[in-house]
Amino acid sequence: MKPFDPRILRVVPATRRPVAALAGIGVAQGIATIGTAFALAALVVAVVRGQDLVAPLAWTGGLFAVRALLGAVSEMIAAHAGTVVATRLREQLLEVWSRRTIDERPSGDRALTLATQGTGAVEPYVAKYLPALVSAAVVPPLAIACLLVVDWPSALVVILTVPLLPLFAALIGATTQENTERRWDSLRDLSGHFLDVMRGLPTLVSYGRAERQVEVIGEVSQRHRRATMRTLRLAFMSAAALELLATISVAIVAVVVGLRLTTGSTELLVGLTAILLAPEAYWPIRRVGTEFHSAADGAAALDEILADLEPHENPHDLKEMRPDAHDLKEMRPDAHDNPHDLKEMRAKGGAPFALPGTVSLTGVDYSYPGAERAVLAGVDLVAGPGLTVVTGPSGCGKTTLLEVIAGIRRPDRGEIHSPEVHLVTQRPFLGAGTLRANLTIAGPAESTDVWQALREVGLDEAIAALPQGIDSPLGDDGFGLSAGQRARLVLARALLSPSPVVLLDEPTAHVDLESAATIGDTITHLAATRTVIAVSHQPDLVARADHHVRLGQPAVTR
Numbered sequence: 217m218k219p220f221d222p223r224i225l226r227v228v229p230a231t232r233r234p235v236a237a238l239a240g241i242g243v244a245q246g247i248a249t250i251g252t253a254f255a256l257a258a259l260v261v262a263v264v265r266g267q268d269l270v271a272p273l274a275w276t277g278g279l280f281a282v283r284a285l286l287g288a289v290s291e292m293i294a295a296h297a298g299t300v301v302a303t304r305l306r307e308q309l310l311e312v313w314s315r316r317t318i319d320e321r322p323s324g325d326r327a328l329t330l331a332t333q334g335t336g337a338v339e340p341y342v343a344k345y346l347p348a349l350v351s352a353a354v355v356p357p358l359a360i361a362c363l364l365v366v367d368w369p370s371a372l373v374v375i376l377t378v379p380l381l382p383l384f385a386a387l388i389g390a391t392t393q394e395n396t397e398r399r400w401d402s403l404r405d406l407s408g409h410f411l412d413v414m415r416g417l418p419t420l421v422s423y424g425r426a427e428r429q430v431e432v433i434g435e436v437s438q439r440h441r442r443a444t445m446r447t448l449r450l451a452f453m454s455a456a457a458l459e460l461l462a463t464i465s466v467a468i469v470a471v472v473v474g475l476r477l478t479t480g481s482t483e484l485l486v487g488l489t490a491i492l493l494a495p496e497a498y499w500p501i502r503r504v505g506t507e508f509h510s511a512a513d514g515a516a517a518l519d520e521i522l523a524d525l526e527p528h529e530n531p532h533d534l535k536e537m538r539p540d541a542h543d544l545k546e547m548r549p550d551a552h553d554n555p556h557d558l559k560e561m562r563a564k565g566g567a568p569f570a571l572p573g574t575v576s577l578t579g580v581d582y583s584y585p586g587a588e589r590a591v592l593a594g595v596d597l598v599a600g601p602g603l604t605v606v607t608g609p610s611g612c613g614k615t616t617l618l619e620v621i622a623g624i625r626r627p628d629r630g631e632i633h634s635p636e637v638h639l640v641t642q643r644p645f646l647g648a649g650t651l652r653a654n655l656t657i658a659g660p661a662e663s664t665d666v667w668q669a670l671r672e673v674g675l676d677e678a679i680a681a682l683p684q685g686i687d688s689p690l691g692d693d694g695f696g697l698s699a700g701q702r703a704r705l706v707l708a709r710a711l712l713s714p715s716p717v718v719l720l721d722e723p724t725a726h727v728d729l730e731s732a733a734t735i736g737d738t739i740t741h742l743a744a745t746r747t748v749i750a751v752s753h754q755p756d757l758v759a760r761a762d763h764h765v766r767l768g769q770p771a772v773t774r
């Protein structure tokens with residue numbers, strides 16, 4: 217773990233200003249504290265000698281007030297900066313991950329840990345540790361310089377003892393890194409396991425295995441607790457060690473000053489100022505040690521987060537991979553979807569360069585990472601406006617084919633041309649939010665269009681009858697809707713999306729005959745203006761198809 221990772225300032229520009237402000241305030245606080253040492257010494261000497269107290273009192277009071285003010289401002293900026301940075305990191309992570317193919321995205325547990333606790337742990341790193349680091353680099357040399365001017369023998373003691381603090385801190389830091397990594401791993405295990413259990417809870421309950429999970433989660437939690445306690449123990453011990461070292465060093469300065477005072481070789485004002493100044497050479501370094509422990513998690517998380525965010529480490533941007541996806545219409549504004557062109561193209565039998573709204577695959581191979589056999593091998597496909605239904609035996613790669621067309625999986629070989637697609641998976645995403653928010657996820661839509669889409673899928677009456685209508689809240693994963701209602705809702709969402717190509721994976725799975733007929737009508741309507749590729753075995757949908765693609769053995773036929 218590096219004491220400072222400059223990548224954060226580059227990758228998250230939002231950190232620059234608050235960190236600079238906090239560092240500036242830290243240095244100002246240091247200077248004010250050094251000033252307080254002088255003022256306090258002058259005040260004590262004035263009291264002892266019965267001199268006028270007004271000036272030293274005013275200086276001391278004023279400097280204490282400035283320090284309090286700086287402290288308050290620094291706390292406010294730190295709290296704000298921490299939240300801003302964590303939020304920006306979270307946004308950037310989600311943005312980068314969503315642009316990657318499925319195979320290049322982090323595993324669920326890693327993504328969860330990084331986007332929640334990981335980004336949260338960066339808060340103290342940015343808001344406390346980095347500013348402390350700047351203070352530690354500026355204030356001690358300043359204090360030592362003042363000491364050299366005021367009382368060089370005391371400065372000599374400080375110069376000889378101060379390097380011991382960073383040395384100790386570095387030794388402790390090496391052990392902390394190992395501990396923090398272990399703790400971080402155990403946290404990821406805990407999150408991942410908990411996520412799996414939550415997902416599989418209905419199955420576990422139905423097989424009577426839920427109780428066992430309580431024990432397993434207990435064991436994983438205990439591992440995390442032990443790792444946390446080890447880290448805390450180390451943090452307290454190292455803080456105590458640094459404290460002891462600094463205290464002994466200041467005590468040496470005080471003893472030497474005391475001896476010189478008794479022999480009369482120094483004045484009270486000089487001695488007192490030296491004793492009050494000496495701690496200022498140590499406390500910023502001690503503070504770095506303390507903040508280092510609370511920021512260690514953040515530094516470890518930051519390392520992983522920045523590796524994901526650095527542009528050069530993300531060469532597989534989906535937009536780069538599919539440059540035609542968004543620009544096709546712009547490139548050929550006059551080439552509207554034209555079935556004749558498509559027929560001609562097909563008649564020529566060549567691998568066509570896609571027309572807008574046309575999906576074309578040429579010699580596409582795809583294997584899952586680590587798999588021995590390719591799921592898709594030499595797949596050629598042209599699908600133009602209308603309904604193309606893909607069938608084939610279970611496991612032959614139909615879902616994979618849709619994901620490759622959608623660009624969320626990168627083919628090992630071959631070419632794909634496709635405009636932007638709207639993919640409806642077998643487990644479509646329905647987030648916690650209102651029905652309206654879930655329907656308009658692809659972009660804003662007029663209320664009349666939303667109701668028209670709902671009417672088309674036969675959900676308008678059911679939704680209008682709800683107390684809050686279209687603004688009714690929906691639970692996570694569509695909680696509160698039946699399987700058939702979910703299937704129709706996501707189809708209404710596809711109707712509202714502006715994408716010229718709609719990919720549907722088993723759109724009639726888990727629905728009754730009546731819903732299947734409504735869904736079939738909607739798909740036919742959708743296919744009148746767009747390219748619809750549906751994976752389905754439903755005879756009614758196959759009968760409605762303009763083109764039927766059989767995937768499997770042989771690879772693909774048209």
Ligand SMILES: Nc1ncnc2c1ncn2[C@@H]1O[C@H](COP(=O)(O)OP(=O)(O)OP(=O)(O)O)[C@@H](O)[C@H]1O
Pocket residue numbers: 584585587591608609610611612613614615616617
């Ligand atoms: N994430 C994955 N990692 C490794 N192999 C996978 C993964 N997902 C699917 N497969 C394998 O790839 C093959 C094709 O899967 P795919 O889901 O595309 O088939 P499918 O034709 O849609 O099946 P079904 O009709 O049963 O839904 C299967 O043998 C499956 O085991």
